[in-house]
Amino acid sequence: MDLNEEKEAFREWFQSQIPETQFPQIAAQVLFECMNCNECCRGEEYGPVDREDLLVIARSFELSEAEAEARFTNPDPEERVGYRVLKSIGPERNCCFLDEKAHRCMIYESRPSICRTFPMLNPDPECEEVICFYPECLGTAKFVDMLREKSRDPDVKKEISRLQKGTERLDVLKLMQFVWLQQMAGKTAEAEDICRITGVKIPSRDSAFKRDCLAYFLMTISTDGLDEYEYDGKG
Numbered sequence: 100m101d102l103n104e105e106k107e108a109f110r111e112w113f114q115s116q117i118p119e120t121q122f123p124q125i126a127a128q129v130l131f132e133c134m135n136c137n138e139c140c141r142g143e144e145y146g147p148v149d150r151e152d153l154l155v156i157a158r159s160f161e162l163s164e165a166e167a168e169a170r171f172t173n174p175d176p177e178e179r180v181g182y183r184v185l186k187s188i189g190p191e192r193n194c195c196f197l198d199e200k201a202h203r204c205m206i207y208e209s210r211p212s213i214c215r216t217f218p219m220l221n222p223d224p225e226c227e228e229v230i231c232f233y234p235e236c237l238g239t240a241k242f243v244d245m246l247r248e249k250s251r252d253p254d255v256k257k258e259i260s261r262l263q264k265g266t267e268r269l270d271v272l273k274l275m276q277f278v279w280l281q282q283m284a285g286k287t288a289e290a291e292d293i294c295r296i297t298g299v300k301i302p303s304r305d306s307a308f309k310r311d312c313l314a315y316f317l318m319t320i321s322t323d324g325l326d327e328y329e330y331d332g333k334g
């Protein structure tokens with residue numbers, strides 16, 4: 100297959116397989132800044148891990164998969180096929196990898212997929228919206244403040260209008276978002292391959308990419324209900 104055929108095949112796959120709802124979620128995750136409040140690292144055995152997650156954790160501790168499974172996980176109380184859950188410890192039922200004193204995840208680089216995608220790419224299954232604005236997440240509270248301010252900014256409104264007029268620019272942005280997602284999931288080779296095939300640049304979280312993600316987010320997600328959002332965490 101030559102490069103043009105490869106490009107065409109990829110575009111067809113991309114347009115048919117990636118749901119439109121994923122792009123505002125990726126844009127939000129690009130813009131999201133975690134405030135390390137650790138609220139998402141507490142709770143009774145809720146962090147599901149699949150085999151791939153477990154292998155990465157096992158490798159980081161130089162353990163076998165079976166050893167890592169026994170040491171760090173319990174059976175999934177919801178009995179999801181192929182999943183275990185991270186153990187919770189202590190009175191607050193913290194994730195076993197949370198270093199409470201240092202306010203950090205002890206396996207940050209090897210943390211499971213659910214932790215990498217929280218909160219914007221990981222809506223609560225009971226939430227009916229594309230984006231869940233979690234009240235306990237301090238990063239979400241800051242994100243909402245930023246959206247309230249930027250949605251009134253005339254320069255941002257101009258960017259939205261530019262993006263709405265430029266179909267090609269929009270297509271490139273979606274591809275870059277998808278590449279960013281692969282990178283975030285640790286799939287560097289896949290991300291580079293998509294860039295080689297499509298000709299898009301590897302996105303960095305620089306101001307141009309973030310600016311376009313903000314315009315895209317505000318263009319696709321209504322901020323009407325955001326006035327009702329109230330932070331309800333401990334941060």
Ligand code: SF4
Pocket residue numbers: 139140141146185194195196197198203204205206207210211214
């Ligand atoms: S693995 Fe790390 S990021 Fe995930 S819940 Fe545990 S402490 Fe938090």
Ligand code: SF4
Pocket residue numbers: 132133134135136137138139140217218235236237238239
């Ligand atoms: S609840 Fe939100 S801000 Fe707090 S650690 Fe989790 S993702 Fe970060």
